[in-house]
Amino acid sequence: MRTREGTTPWPAEIVERYRTAGLWQGRTLGDAFAEAAHVHADRIALVDDAVSLTYAEVHDRVEACAARLIDRGLAPDDRVVVQLPNHWTFVVLTLACLRVGIVPVMALPAHREHELRHLVSASEAVALVTPDSLRGFDHLALARTLRASSPTVRDLIVLGDTTPQPDTVSLTALCAPSDEATRTRRLPTPDAADVAVFLLSGGTTGLPKLIARTHDDYLCNIVLTSPPSAVDRDTVYLVTLPMGHNFPLACPGILGTLLAGGTVVPLGSPRPERAFAAIERHGITHTAAVPAVVASWLDHAAVEGFDALRSLRVLQVGGARLADELAERVVRGFPGTLQQVFGMAEGLINVTRLDDPIEVVVGTQGRPVSSFDELRVVDETTGLEVAAGEPGVLLTRGPYTPRGYYDAPEANARSFTPDGFYITGDIVRQRPDGNLVVEGRSKDMINRGGENISAEEVENLVYGLASVRLAAAVAMPHGTLGETVCLFAVLHDGCELDLAAVRAHFDTSGVAAFKRPDHLVTVEELPLTKVGKIDKKALRERLADELTASERLSR
Structure with a gap:
């Protein structure tokens, strides 16, 4: 199945509205990165241990990787399950896929056969991208098992130190600098309305569903989340969360930093010893964490102090509700500004603003990044909107919230209203100032x-x-x-x-x-x-x- 056949389109009049407003630019993510690489050619884009690449060098490797993928027989609209640790090759490979319209399916390093078999089947993936091993687990052996039982998977693209095997492709080699063959290769270009990437739902009914994000709506997501987070060419962004998560990938995250001309620093673990050392070494200005990681960082800082974090300007916290007590400790101790982030891979992103009063930063999960984000707070039983300030289930639609999951009509009937609102399952209160307070979940x-x-x-x-x-x-x-x-x-x-x-x-x-x-x-x-x-x-x-x-x- 072609991806467009499995997606729910936005109504034509809504598309026109978003384009007229400049929310959808008709540009692909590959085009947006190429423009940034041209403007910031000599600036450092990516730092990972001994690897330090300028924008020009990353762009060169992206073009070369895209050409090599096409030469291997991959084509626009092919799906590729990507299960990689935080590593510079993730960035190059993802941008290469976006460049030519190959669609990455963002798996997590923690996924095993149960989840990966489902993702391969649901996406009809033609390739798996995996480490050879990670934290003692043999990912390559699992990938071979999955390929043997899949009617669609052909290629195993492997990141690792071992010598490539006859049945695998080296990811490092795919991401190498260009050569004569790749420099002269003419590459296909996707349409901005095409699906750019598949994210994974946190669905309540079993295995994750695929969330199809188009170039138009995902670029909109990045553009709208960047100003409230003060991401610009001076940003140095540390990635400790899994890079395939929506939060560190595009809120504004990795892609937002690269489109702004900043520097991305992947790190394989959020352990405080490693994270604090990386922040100090690289002059990190922005990073994103979940509450459990923030708690461990606070405990570490209580012993070691906050001096290593003096370059930090913005600490984004999301993925789960940040307890008010933890938020207060962050505000009192951490350099820079706490930014609470409440959102979902299905679309809507809410953030506290960097100039918000402390009471808002500590006690709320922010407000939508766009005036075009539409919210309803409804009674869980009746579906009717609740009185202002009362808790209810959050429904949303907007320019970066898709209208349905990929090829999942039954799930769509449960999770989306007939007029296109996504039923988030989050219980929230909306304050008079527009900020949301997350009270819990209605979904299981x-x-x-x-x-x-x-x-x-x-x-x-x-x-x-x-x-x-x-x-x-x-x-x-x-x-x-x-x-x-x-x-x-x-x-x-x-x-x-x-x-x-x-x-x-x-x-x-x-x-x-x-x-x-x-x-x-x-x-x-x-x-x-x-x-x-x-x-x-x-x-x-x-x-x-x-x-x-x-x-x-x-x-």
């Missing part, structure tokens, strides 16, 4: 350290254990991760089960480690609603009561 979702986990997916996996009769996964509050996965299980008569066995089952099922339950409660029965469904609200309330009682005992 667990946000563990910024990674969204479907409770249904966890439960489906648990039912693979012969001892389990009924299962319910819910979010359990956690001081640093925000939420963890708590599993309630009813066992068959005479059976036993412990957490180690559950986690071992997830490992053998080839599931990303962050989805493993962190807590197990075996019960005689599960509470039910009046219509006979498992009462997740009652289970969450039970956990909250137990945590409150535990806190009282510990005082």
Whole structure:
């Protein structure tokens, strides 16, 4: 299937409105980067350990990589699953794909066979891009397994130190400087309305859905998020979150920094020792983190101090709700300005502004980056808009919020209204000043350290254990991760089960480690609603009561 066949188009009159307003520029992301590379040719674009590349050098490698991909038989609109660590080759490869209309599918390094098999199948990928190994896991062996069972995957493009094998392609070689053959190669150019990249949903109903972002809407996303974050040619952006996430990729992130003429510094780990050293060494001005990482940085700084961070101008925090207490500690201690970011790969981005009062920065998750972002806050049961200032489910549509998931009509019927509003599942209050306060989730979702986990997916996996009769996964509050996965299980008569066995089952099922339950409660029965469904609200309330009682005992 061609990507346009699986996407939900914006209505023609809305397209015209966005183009007339200058929100959609009719430019591809590849064109936008080429223009930036021309203007900033001699400036440093990318620094990764011993690799330091100017804009001219990155552009040269992007063009060469694009030519080599085409010469290997890849074509515009082909999909490529990209599962890479934070590394300079991710930037070159992604820009090369955008240059010629090959569509990267942004997988995460933590994904395993369970998730990757789904992404390959859903996108009909023709290639997998992977490290040979990472943190002791053999990614190449898994890639070979996936290729052997896929009717579409042909190429394995591998990042690593090992000698390339006959059945693999070296990513480093693909990203090498141009030669005579690549310099004379004529390259195809996509249309601005074409799909540029597939991001992944944090969907509540099992495995992630594909979010098709076009060149028009994703460039709009980048352009709108850059000014509120003060990203410009002097920006030095540290990437510690996985580079395939929407937040560090384009809010404004990697792409926003490159389009502004700044410098991108990938780092393989957000551990405070490494992050603080990188910030000091490179004069980092901007970075993005999730609350769990911020908590670890605060603890580290309480011992080592904040001197290493003196160059930092903007610390963006998103991916999960930042507790007010943590926000206050950041404001008191960190150099620069805290910017809360509340958004989603499906589109809408809200940020606090750098000149907002402290009360707004600490106590809210910001407001939309565009006046063209439309918001509704509705009652979860009736679907009617709530009174001003009352909590309700957030619905949104706008110039960078797609109208549907890729090739997913059933999911679209659940997640989008007939008039094109995306049902976020977030419970929010909108203040009179327009800023949002996130109260929680209506969807059956667990946000563990910024990674969204479907409770249904966890439960489906648990039912693979012969001892389990009924299962319910819910979010359990956690001081640093925000939420963890708590599993309630009813066992068959005479059976036993412990957490180690559950986690071992997830490992053998080839599931990303962050989805493993962190807590197990075996019960005689599960509470039910009046219509006979498992009462997740009652289970969450039970956990909250137990945590409150535990806190009282510990005082």
